[in-house]
Amino acid sequence: MELSVSGVTKVFGHVPAVRDLTFAVPSGRVTGFLGPNGAGKTTTLRMLLGLVRPTSGAALIGGRRYVELTAPRRVVGAVLEATGFHPGRRGLDHLRVLAQVTGVERGRVDEVLELVGLAADGRRRVGEYSLGMRQRLGLAAALLGDPAALVLDEPANGLDPEGMAWLRQLLRDMATEGRTILVSSHVLSEVAQVADHVVIINHGRLRYAGPLRGLGGGVVSVRVTEADRLRDALAARGLGVTSTGDTTLVVRGATAEEVGRIAVDERIVLSELTETNASLEAAFLDLVRATDGEPAAAGAR
Amino acid sequence: MMTLIGNEFTKLRTVRGPWVLLAIQQAVIIAGVSGIATAAGDLTSRRMMFGLLSHAGVASAILTLVLGITAVAGEYRHKTITDTLLATPRRGRVVAAKLAAYTIAGVGLGVISAVTGLLTTGAWRYAEGARLDLTDSGVWRIVAGIVALNAAYAAIGVSLGALVRNITGTVIVALTWIALVETTVANLLGDLGRWLPNRAGMALNDMPAAGALLPQWGGGAVLLGYAGLIAAAALATTVRRDVT
Numbered sequence: 271m272e273l274s275v276s277g278v279t280k281v282f283g284h285v286p287a288v289r290d291l292t293f294a295v296p297s298g299r300v301t302g303f304l305g306p307n308g309a310g311k312t313t314t315l316r317m318l319l320g321l322v323r324p325t326s327g328a329a330l331i332g333g334r335r336y337v338e339l340t341a342p343r344r345v346v347g348a349v350l351e352a353t354g355f356h357p358g359r360r361g362l363d364h365l366r367v368l369a370q371v372t373g374v375e376r377g378r379v380d381e382v383l384e385l386v387g388l389a390a391d392g393r394r395r396v397g398e399y400s401l402g403m404r405q406r407l408g409l410a411a412a413l414l415g416d417p418a419a420l421v422l423d424e425p426a427n428g429l430d431p432e433g434m435a436w437l438r439q440l441l442r443d444m445a446t447e448g449r450t451i452l453v454s455s456h457v458l459s460e461v462a463q464v465a466d467h468v469v470i471i472n473h474g475r476l477r478y479a480g481p482l483r484g485l486g487g488g489v490v491s492v493r494v495t496e497a498d499r500l501r502d503a504l505a506a507r508g509l510g511v512t513s514t515g516d517t518t519l520v521v522r523g524a525t526a527e528e529v530g531r532i533a534v535d536e537r538i539v540l541s542e543l544t545e546t547n548a549s550l551e552a553a554f555l556d557l558v559r560a561t562d563g564e565p566a567a568a569g570a571r
Numbered sequence: 572m573m574t575l576i577g578n579e580f581t582k583l584r585t586v587r588g589p590w591v592l593l594a595i596q597q598a599v600i601i602a603g604v605s606g607i608a609t610a611a612g613d614l615t616s617r618r619m620m621f622g623l624l625s626h627a628g629v630a631s632a633i634l635t636l637v638l639g640i641t642a643v644a645g646e647y648r649h650k651t652i653t654d655t656l657l658a659t660p661r662r663g664r665v666v667a668a669k670l671a672a673y674t675i676a677g678v679g680l681g682v683i684s685a686v687t688g689l690l691t692t693g694a695w696r697y698a699e700g701a702r703l704d705l706t707d708s709g710v711w712r713i714v715a716g717i718v719a720l721n722a723a724y725a726a727i728g729v730s731l732g733a734l735v736r737n738i739t740g741t742v743i744v745a746l747t748w749i750a751l752v753e754t755t756v757a758n759l760l761g762d763l764g765r766w767l768p769n770r771a772g773m774a775l776n777d778m779p780a781a782g783a784l785l786p787q788w789g790g791g792a793v794l795l796g797y798a799g800l801i802a803a804a805a806l807a808t809t810v811r812r813d814v815t
Contacts, residue, residue: 282813312815313815316813316814316815319657319660320656320657320660321653321656321657321813321814321815322813322814322815323811323813336660337660337661339660342657342658342660343657343658346657348657350653353650353653353654354649354650354651354652354653354654355649355650355651356586356645356649356651357649358586358587358588359585359586360585363581363585364585366581366585367578367581367582367585368654368658370574370577370578370581371574371575371578371655371658371659372658411654
């Protein structure tokens with residue numbers, strides 16, 4: 271059950287929320303969906319789930335639009351940030367209401383309550399639940415239909431560290447079973463522990479899609495007297511360059527050898543050339559800070 | 572579709588609001604009918620019997636309208652609309668199921684309210700030495716009116732809530748219309764005022780009113796027309812709107 275977003279644009283009024291976004295989420299692994307707040311993550315997820323209509327392009331579940339699915343909750347389980355509960359309804363009843371339209375037996379309600387660790391609290395009203403318990407109840411609802419795909423929007427909000435560890439294990443297990451898991455977050459470290467592939471967006475545009483480890487490498491520091499000339503030469507070849515001093519530059523997206531060759535071509539003398547691996551977090555911040563320009567590695571899966 | 576309608580009843584049953592509303596509704600009927608009875612001099616006339624009984628209609632229907640408004644607008648308020656639409660992405664079906672379920676619930680509330688109205692009216696007349704004449708066909712026309720009015724107002728409430736989506740806003744708009752706007756407009760329009768929705772509702776309720784009203788069947792037909800128009804607008808907008 272592959273989830274796919276192809277050429278999707280969404281404009282609210284005159285404000286573009288998502289711009290020509292394309293990526294795919296294959297089954298059998300956990301995919302992280304990253305970007306700062308307001309990047310367009312929630313809008314994208316809502317388009318996948320048929321809640322928001324794309325201005326153009328298509329967001330598909332196994333090749334079909336969500337609205338075309340015959341038993342959607344048995345295909346995709348979703349916990350969105352705006353998923354709510356009636357505070358006066360018991361947790362158990364909330365799930366019974368959903369079980370009825372999901373098309374599953376009532377026994378399944380007890381199973382999922384047990385699974386998320388709320389078996390003892392099912393008879394309490396949701397108004398008495400903590401934020402973490404609500405997250406678990408939302409998750410229980412998403413799991414009711416034993417779905418082939420799971421979409422979670424910022425699941426870390428409200429879960430304590432123990433709850434997060436439990437959730438990560440659950441997601442890994444579900445991915446191993448061949449399910450499709452898409453988890454959004456604005457914090458890389460939350461996703462890095464469970465996802466091996468990430469899709470990063472900012473300002474509604476794709477910044478990166480590919481393996482998590484492909485995100486870090488390739489930061490080169492250079493010490494050079496003619497820093498300005500080298501910087502222009504590197505920038506002219508499309509490399510990201512930042513000055514960290516009068517005679518020092520940091521280059522991203524290139525190896526030390528590539529930087530050295532460019533310096534030779536330009537007949538610039540280097541006094542120091544080192545390649546280091548940037549932290550994932552730094553690379554992520556770098557991607558989302560650069561607001562314009564083309565995606566770093568579009569099309570990768 | 573039957574599953575969806577049943578689902579709406581499960582939702583209604585599993586929260587306290589509708590039960591509280593039912594209790595308030597009956598209290599309002601008892602208090603309202605008793606208020607009119609206390610203020611009036613002679614309770615033994617036939618016209619007074621109709622006056623007391625028909626009050627159960629308008630008094631209950633306003634609260635049934637509020638219940639109808641909670642159907643969709645309440646789901647937006649508590650954000651349960653997301654889960655509802657994830658289960659049934661074809662939104663027209665959701666609104667249609669709610670219209671059906673709440674109309675049935677409106678019939679139920681109407682029947683209970685009519686019984687409360689009959690008992691209260693009967694009690695006041697008994698105290699005055701008169702009785703509630705159940706062989707009088709006029710009594711049963713009012714009872715039918717009370718039930719039909721509640722059903723219609725429930726459906727109108729569902730549609731209004733789906734159109735506006737904000738529960739407080741919808742309730743304020745609806746109650747302001749009934750209490751203030753329509754009365755003013757009706758006065759300005761004169762005879763044409765009987766075609767306004769709440770006037771049509773009063774006609775359906777078969778109230779002995781001061782102003783000119785449509786006949787009971789006419790009021791029912793006009794109200795049904797309004798309900799249909801608002802429902803069509805609600806269906807059309809609900810299907811298109813983004814749920815964010």
